[in-house]
Amino acid sequence: MRALIQRVSEAAVHVDGALVGQTGAGLLILVCAMEGDTVANADALATKISKLRIFKDDAGKMNRSLVDTGGGALVVSQFTLAADTSRGNRPGFSTAANPAEGERLYDNFANTLRGLGIATEQGQFGADMKVSLVNDGPVTIWMDM
Structure with a gap:
C-alpha cells in the first residue's frame, strides 16, 4: 500500500458537485493499493499512520499522533500514486492493484482507521x-507499506 499523508486544518471531496466526505483538523490521506498488496498491508499502513507523531504538542514539537489529538481523516483513493515515470513521458500504472482489489483494500484501510477510533x-x-x-x-x- 502507498499513501500520501497531508496534515490539514480542513479537507473535503466533492463528486459531481456534491460533498461526499470531509474532515476538520487531521489528515487527508491519498491511498493506493499496489499489485500484490494484502489486507495485512492495509491494516499495517492504517495503524502506522494513526500513530505517526506529526501533530504539535504544547511546546510546538511534532510529538502527537492523530489518535492523541482526536483529529479526523479523509481517505481518498488515488491510483495515480502507482505512477511509473521511469520511461518516456507518459506514466504507467501497471503496478497498481486491479480495480476490484484496489477498492476492497481501500475500504479495508478506511475501516481499520475507524476501528482505531478515528473519525474517518x-x-x-x-x-x-x-x-x-x-x-x-x-x-x-x-x-x-
Whole structure:
C-alpha cells in the first residue's frame, strides 16, 4: 500500500458537485493499493499512520499522533500514486492493484482507521473527485507499506 499523508486544518471531496466526505483538523490521506498488496498491508499502513507523531504538542514539537489529538481523516483513493515515470513521458500504472482489489483494500484501510477510533470519511472510489484542503504546516509525508 502507498499513501500520501497531508496534515490539514480542513479537507473535503466533492463528486459531481456534491460533498461526499470531509474532515476538520487531521489528515487527508491519498491511498493506493499496489499489485500484490494484502489486507495485512492495509491494516499495517492504517495503524502506522494513526500513530505517526506529526501533530504539535504544547511546546510546538511534532510529538502527537492523530489518535492523541482526536483529529479526523479523509481517505481518498488515488491510483495515480502507482505512477511509473521511469520511461518516456507518459506514466504507467501497471503496478497498481486491479480495480476490484484496489477498492476492497481501500475500504479495508478506511475501516481499520475507524476501528482505531478515528473519525474517518471517504471519497468515492473510481470517481472523478474534486479534493480541496488547507495544508497545515505544510506537512506532507509519503509512505509505502
